[in-house]
Amino acid sequence: MSEIDQVLSVMAPITTAAAALLFVLIWQTSGMILLATLLRNSGMSKPWSLVFAWFIWLPLCGTGALILSLLRLADQSLLRGIMAAVVTSALFVGARGRSWLRDIPRLEPGTKPLAFVTGVIVLLQVMQLIFAAHPQRLYDQLSYHLAIPKLVLMHGHPYYKFYDPHLVIGGTVEYAFLWPRAFLNSDFFAIGVGQCWIYLSSVIPICASTYLGLRELGSKRARWLTLAILAAVPGLVPDSELFSIAKPGAIIFAGTYLILITCIAMPKRLLPVTVALGMILLACNPTFIHVAIALFVVLVLNLYWRRAEWSLPPALIAVAAVCLATALIRSWVLTGTLLFPSDARFLPTLYSDKLTLDYWHWVAFRSNQSFAARWSGAPIVFLRSPGLAVWAGLGLAALAVWGRRQAALHWQSLLWFLGTYALAWPLFYDNMVFSRFVAGYVAALVLTAVVGALVAPQRFSNLIIAAGIIGGLTCSSIDVISRKLFTWNQSSLLNAYAPQFPRMVTAYEVNAWTSPDDTVVTETSEKYFFHAALLSSTLSPPERKIWDELLASPQKAAKEHRVKAVVMEIQQPGSELPEFPAPFNVPIRTAFKALEPFGEVTQVERDLVLRSDCYFQTKPCPASH
Numbered sequence: 361m362s363e364i365d366q367v368l369s370v371m372a373p374i375t376t377a378a379a380a381l382l383f384v385l386i387w388q389t390s391g392m393i394l395l396a397t398l399l400r401n402s403g404m405s406k407p408w409s410l411v412f413a414w415f416i417w418l419p420l421c422g423t424g425a426l427i428l429s430l431l432r433l434a435d436q437s438l439l440r441g442i443m444a445a446v447v448t449s450a451l452f453v454g455a456r457g458r459s460w461l462r463d464i465p466r467l468e469p470g471t472k473p474l475a476f477v478t479g480v481i482v483l484l485q486v487m488q489l490i491f492a493a494h495p496q497r498l499y500d501q502l503s504y505h506l507a508i509p510k511l512v513l514m515h516g517h518p519y520y521k522f523y524d525p526h527l528v529i530g531g532t533v534e535y536a537f538l539w540p541r542a543f544l545n546s547d548f549f550a551i552g553v554g555q556c557w558i559y560l561s562s563v564i565p566i567c568a569s570t571y572l573g574l575r576e577l578g579s580k581r582a583r584w585l586t587l588a589i590l591a592a593v594p595g596l597v598p599d600s601e602l603f604s605i606a607k608p609g610a611i612i613f614a615g616t617y618l619i620l621i622t623c624i625a626m627p628k629r630l631l632p633v634t635v636a637l638g639m640i641l642l643a644c645n646p647t648f649i650h651v652a653i654a655l656f657v658v659l660v661l662n663l664y665w666r667r668a669e670w671s672l673p674p675a676l677i678a679v680a681a682v683c684l685a686t687a688l689i690r691s692w693v694l695t696g697t698l699l700f701p702s703d704a705r706f707l708p709t710l711y712s713d714k715l716t717l718d719y720w721h722w723v724a725f726r727s728n729q730s731f732a733a734r735w736s737g738a739p740i741v742f743l744r745s746p747g748l749a750v751w752a753g754l755g756l757a758a759l760a761v762w763g764r765r766q767a768a769l770h771w772q773s774l775l776w777f778l779g780t781y782a783l784a785w786p787l788f789y790d791n792m793v794f795s796r797f798v799a800g801y802v803a804a805l806v807l808t809a810v811v812g813a814l815v816a817p818q819r820f821s822n823l824i825i826a827a828g829i830i831g832g833l834t835c836s837s838i839d840v841i842s843r844k845l846f847t848w849n850q851s852s853l854l855n856a857y858a859p860q861f862p863r864m865v866t867a868y869e870v871n872a873w874t875s876p877d878d879t880v881v882t883e884t885s886e887k888y889f890f891h892a893a894l895l896s897s898t899l900s901p902p903e904r905k906i907w908d909e910l911l912a913s914p915q916k917a918a919k920e921h922r923v924k925a926v927v928m929e930i931q932q933p934g935s936e937l938p939e940f941p942a943p944f945n946v947p948i949r950t951a952f953k954a955l956e957p958f959g960e961v962t963q964v965e966r967d968l969v970l971r972s973d974c975y976f977q978t979k980p981c982p983a984s985h
Contacts, residue, residue, distance in 0.1 A: 361547075361868045361871075362545055362546060362547070364544060364545065364546040364549070365546050365547055365548055368546060368548050368549065368853055369548070369852060369853050369854035370852050370853070370854070371852065371853055372849045372851075372852070372853065373494050373495055373848045373849055373853045373856045373857075374490070374494075374845075374849050375853070376493070376548050376549055376552050376853055377490055377493035377494055377552050377556075378490075378493075379544075379549060379552070380493045380540075380549055380552030380553040380555075380556055381489065381490070381493055381552075381556050383540060383543065383544075383549075383553055384540075384553055384556050384557045384560055385560070386447065387421075387443070387446075387447075387539065387540075388414060388417060388418075388557070388560060388561065389450070390446050390447045390449075390450035390451075391413070391414075391417035391420070391421065391446065391450070392410060392413045392414045392417060393413075393450040393453050393454050394446065394449060394450055394453060395413035395416060395417055395420065396409040396410050396413040397409075397453070398413075398675050398676075398679070399412055399413055399416075399675070399676060401673075401675050402632070402673030402674070402675045402676040403632075403671075403673050404629075404673075404676075407572055408572060408626075408629075410568075411565050411568045411569050411572060411618075412565075412618070412633075414561070414564060414565055414568075415561060415562075415565040415614060415615070415618060416640060416679070417561070418533065418536050418557065418558075418561045418611065419532045419533065419536065419611065419640050419643060419644050419683055420679065420683065421536040421539055422531070422532030422533055422534070422535040422536035422537075422643075422644075422683075423532050423535075423643070423682060423683045423686045423687075424442075425439070425509075425512075425535040425536060425538035425539060426518075426532060426535040426686050426687070426690055427686055428538075429512050429516075429517055429518045429535065429538070430517070430518065430686075430689065430690060430693065432516055432517040432519075433516075434512050434513060434516050434517060434518075434538060435516060436513060436542045436545065439513075439538060439539060439542035439543075440542055440543060443539060443542070443543060477587070477829065478587060480833070481587060481590050481591045481829070481832075481833070482590075484591075484833065484836050484838055485563070485590060487838065487841050487842070487845070488559070488594070488603075488604070488836070488841065489556055489559055489560070490845065491604070491841045491844065491845060492555040492556045492558075492559045492603070492604035492605075493551075493552035493553075493555050493556040494552070494844070494845065494848050494856075495548075495551070495848060495853070495856045495857040495860050495861075496555070496604070496605070496860060497860040497861065498555075498601065498605045499885075500605070500607065501551070501554065501555075501605045501606050501607075501888075502861070502885070502886050502887065502888040502889075503526055503885045503886075503887060503888075504524070504526040504527050504529065504530060504534070504887065505530065505533075505534050505537075505554065505605070505606040505607065506534075506537055506550055506551060506554050506606055506888055507527065507887040507888045508527060508530040508534040508535065508537075509534060509535060509537040509538040509541045509550070510541060510547075510550065510888065510891075511527070511876075511891075512535070512538060513538055513541050513542060513545070514876050514891060515876060518690070518694060519694075520876070520893075521877070521879075521893045522893060523893065523894075523895055523900060523902045523903045523906065524885070524887070524894070524896070524897060524899065524900065524903065525700075525701065525711035525712060525716065525899060525900045526885075526899075527887075528691075528694045528695050528700060528711060529700065529701060531608065531643055531644050531645055531646070531687050531690070532640075532643045532644050532683060532686070532687055533558075533606065533607075533608040533611055533644050533645070534606070534608075536557075537550065537553070537554055537557075537606060540553040540554075540557070547888065547889060548853055548857070551888075554605065554606035555604050555605050555606065556604075557606075558602075558603065558604070558605065558606055558607065558610050558611070559603045559604055559610075561610075561611065561614070562602075562603055562610040562611060562613060562614040563590075563593055563594070563603060563614075565614050565617075565618060566589060566593055566613075566614050566617050566618075567586055567589055567590050567593075569617065569618050569621050569622075570585060570586045570589045570621065570810055571583075571586040572625075573621045573622075573624065573625035573626075574586070574625070574810075574814065576625045576626060577625055577769060577814065579814055581813065581814070581821060581825070584825045585810050585813055585814070585825060587825075587829065588809075588810075588813075588824075588825045588828030588829050588832070589806070589810060589828065590832075591828055591829045591831075591832030591833055591836075592751060592806060592809070592828045592829075592831065592832040593806065593832075595747070595831065595832030595833065595834070595835040595836045596745065596747040596748045596751055596806070596828070596831050596832055596835055597613075597745075597748065597795075597802060597806065598741070598744055598745035598748060598795040598796075598802065599794055599795045599796040601796070602796050602799060607796065608644045608645035609645070609796045609797070609799040610799070611641065611644050611645070612641055612644065612645055612647075612648055612651065612799040612800055612803075613799035613800065613802065613803045614803070615637050615640065615641040615644075615648075615800075616641075616651055616655075616799070616800035616803040616804065617803040617804075617806070617807055618633070618637060619633055619634050619637050619638070619655060620658075620773065620774055620777060620803070620804060620807055621807060621810075622634075623658060623662060623770055623773035623774070624769060624770050624771055624773055624774060624807075624811060625770075627662055627770045627773075630659065630662050630663075631659065631663065631671070631672060632671065632672050632673050632676055632677065634655060634658075634659050635672060635677060635680070636676045636677055636679070636680040637680070638652055638655060638680075639677075639680035639681060639683060639684040640679075640680050640683045640684070642684055642687070642699075643683040643684045643686065643687035643688075644687075646691075646699040646700070646701070646702040646703075647702065647797065648800070649699070649702060650781075650784070650788045650789075650798075650800070651781070651799075651800035651801075653780065653781075653784050654776075654777045654778075654780040654781040654784065654800070655777065657776055657777070657780040658773045658776050658777050658780075661773075661776055662770070662773060695709045695710070695711060696709045696710070697709055700712075701716075701717075701720055704716075704717060705717050710900075710901065710902065711900045711901070711902070712900065712901075713900075713901050715899075715904075716899055716900055716901070719899060724788060724789055724790065724793060724797065725789065725790035725793070726790040726792050726793060727790055727792070729790060729791065731786045732786075733791065734785060734786035734789065734790050734791055735782075735785060735786055735791075736791040737785045737786075737789050737790060737791035737792070737793060738781070738782035738785050738801070740791050740792065741795055741798065741801065741802065741805070742805075744795065745795070747831040747832075747834070747835045748802070748805060748806070750827055750831060751806070751809045751824070751827050751828050751831055752805040752806065752808045752809055754809060754812060754820075754823065754824045754827055755807075755808035755809035755810070755811060755812030755813065755824060756808050756812065757812070758812030758813065758815055758816035758820055758821075758824065759771060759774075759775065759808065759811065759812050759815060761816075762815045762816050762817065762820075763815050765815060769811070769814065769815065771811045771814075771815065774804060774807060774808060774811055777804050778801070778804050778805070778808075781798075781800070781801050781804070782801075809824050809827075809828055812824055813825055861886065861889065862965060862966055863882075863884060863886045863889065863927070863929075863965075863967065864886075864889045865964060865965050866927060866964045866965055866967045866969065867886065867889035867890045868889065869964045869969065870890065870892070870925050870927065870969065870971075871889075871890065871891050871892070873924070873971070873973065874890075874891070874892040874924050874925060875891075875892065876891050876892060876893075877892075877893075877922060878892040878893070878922045878923070878924045878925075879892060879893045879894075879895055879921045879922050879923045879924070880892045880893070880894050880895070880923075880924065880925045880926075880927060881895045881896075881910070881923055881925070881926045881927070881948070881951055882894060882895070882896050882926070882927040882928070882948065883896060883927075883928060883929065883937075883945075883946050883948040884896055884929070885897060892924070892925075895907070895921075895923075896946065897946060898946055906921055907946065907947060907951070909921075910923075910951050910954065910955075911947060911950060911951065911954065914951070914954040914955050914958075914976065915955075915958060915976055915977060918955060918958075918972075918975050918976040918977075919975045919976070919977055922975055923955075923972075923975055923976065924971065924972060924973065924975060925969060925970060925971050925972075926948070926951060926952050926955055926959070926969075926970040927967050927968070927969050927970075928948050928949065928952050928967065928968050928970075929966055929967055929968075930963070930966050930967065930968055936949065952968070952970055955970060955972070955976045956970055957979065958972060958976040958977070958978070958979045959971055959972035959976055959979065960972070960979075
């Protein structure tokens with residue numbers, strides 16, 4: 361545990377959460393001030409430049425960190441120096457006439473929401489945000505999203521020893537977290553920043569673009585509809601961890617929402633926004649290619665039928681092109697393919713083979729259902745989230761009945777997107793896929809309610825608004841949030857984290873006598889807290905090869921791969937997980953027993969730790985070790 365984490369660990373969790381939130385607000389605001397000027401030069405209006413600058417800043421941060429890491433320049437001092445320069449420049453630009461403050465649009469006249477309702481929804485959002493920065497048990501986050509920047513900063517580059525293919529999947533979102541990691545090299549602080557940065561980067565552009573889009577269309581209900589969106593996101597959105605952990609899916613959701621609302625409210629800006637955001641989102645996550653198919657149809661139809669402008673602002677496109685090119689170079693350098701793992705099925709790599717690809721296929725499709733049966737996936741998203749089904753369903757009904765009355769509103773783009781996405785569904789997903797994998801589709805469903813309320817008569821519009829607010833508040837889990845915030849802050853940060861991450865204490869014990877060049881063999885993928893390479897699955901060919909070597913020649917393999925520890929959770933006899941089939945279980949008990957005669961066994965919390973400072977060559981180890 362670092363010295364900083366030792367200090368934070370004895371404080372209440374709210375202290376670290378507040379520090380993480382303050383960092384994100386300062387860093388995001390600084391980036392928005394500087395980036396908005398560039399976007400205005402691309403022809404964007406002042407209000408929209410602020411919205412897009414706020415959204416683009418996170419992936420742009422990831423691109424910068426990725427470039428430095430590929431050049432072996434990911435040094436903590438250099439990163440801190442760049443951050444200081446960015447914040448200082450933003451202070452200078454912001455103080456110079458405070459022009460960026462004057463660019464924030466004022467609320468237009470119209471029906472004003474009740475102050476009490478607004479206060480409740482804003483309070484819930486603040487609690488959601490604070491909750492996001494607290495110690496939650498989030499597997500994917502620990503698995504690789506935040507482990508990647510920690511390892512890159514530790515080694516100074518992304519070419520460190522790793523076995524798990526998840527550690528090469530990360531794109532610009534993961535690399536963006538190099539900056540907070542460099543600012544404060546703390547596991548606890550980095551988790552808090554990761555969760556609330558994703559939340560703020562996604563939710564604020566969604567709400568701001570809703571208001572600006574409705575204002576462009578002269579809607580008198582702009583305030584109420586924006587308030588409904590604020591309540592509904594993430595309340596009505598299934599798999600709402602999209603907005604509270606370091607997941608690129610939240611960025612895909614918000615980016616798709618921004619593109620579609622641009623199509624509807626500002627079709628003349630369709631081409632540059634779609635192309636630029638499309639490249640940025642593809643750099644964030646290769647699975648955006650699924651969303652791109654539907655957006656391509658919208659783009660082509662609008663260009664030809666709506667006669668949208670063909671101009672492409674060079675500054676905006678240049679920023680997007682740099683983001684995408686950097687992500688493609690990273691994938692090619694580390695894996696040999698441009699969009700790993702999406703294109704690994706065509707170009708097998710060191711980190712994928714048939715078993716690996718079958719596993720990822722299973723994650724997406726979940727079953728072996730026929731092509732025809734998978735088409736039911738799009739409607740099933742409604743069934744898995746009743747609140748979303750009601751709200752989006754009301755919007756679709758309003759578009760079907762009253763849509764033709766709004767000739768100036770390009771709401772058809774939304775239906776083109778939803779229809780194309782639903783038709784292409786079987787190419788990528790099963791009918792029971794997690795909605796976080798189809799974040800772009802869910803974003804479009806959320807938007808249907810806003811557009812439906814815009815075209816509907818006042819009574820039906822009010823019904824949609826009420827459904828969004830009431831549904832969002834009902835699904836906000838405020839009772840759980842309040843209870844957990846209270847419980848977590850009754851003890852120290854370390855005691856609050858320990859029940860959420862049982863292996864954290866063990867990891868810090870093992871870190872005290874291992875180095876980043878060593879290997880730890882274990883059965884779970886909590887890579888984040890370890891600083892040595894972790895052999896914990898059999899998902900990739902390198903992992904399976906090492907496991908086979910450990911079983912065939914334990915001592916020889918332990919020396920070759922610098923295995924210093926084997927960590928195994930204590931299980932009651934008969935309750936152990938099976939050691940096969942791969943990649944879901946690993947032969948941890950067999951490996952433990954094979955190396956046990958050459959190491960020392962200790963118990964840490966609920967784990968047995970088999971240790972050898974001389975890589976299990978002799979017992980006891982020579983004094984030199």
